[in-house]
Amino acid sequence: MTKPCIICVAITGxxxxxxxxxxxxxSVAEQVESTHAAWEAGASIAHxxxxxxxxxxxxxxxxxxxxx
Ligand SMILES: [Zn+2]
Numbered sequence: 001m002t003k004p005c006i007i008c009v010a011i012t013g014x015x016x017x018x019x020x021x022x023x024x025x026x027s028v029a030e031q032v033e034s035t036h037a038a039w040e041a042g043a044s045i046a047h048x049x050x051x052x053x054x055x056x057x058x059x060x061x062x063x064x065x066x067x068x
Contacts, residue, residue, distance in 0.1 A: 006044055007038075007042050007044060008045040008046070009043040009045070009046050010046075010047040011025055011031055011034040011046055011047075012024055012025050012031060012034070012049055013049065015057070017055045031067060048064075048067055050063035050064050050066075
């Protein structure tokens with residue numbers, strides 16, 4: 001018998017930058033690609049952050065809208 005579960009991925013945190021890990025998805029395109037890969041691996045929820053051009057965290061709703 002299998003036990004159902006929900007997999008939530010945090011594809012990028014608010015603080016890691018490319019200098020810390022070149023693989024961390026920062027741009028919208030990178031986050032979409034990473035989220036799609038996680039979905040293909042079984043994830044159904046993605047916890048997301050958005051960044052400014054300098055990779056610092058942002059709470060700008062317009063940046064979140066671009067990520068939808
Ligand atoms: Zn977070």
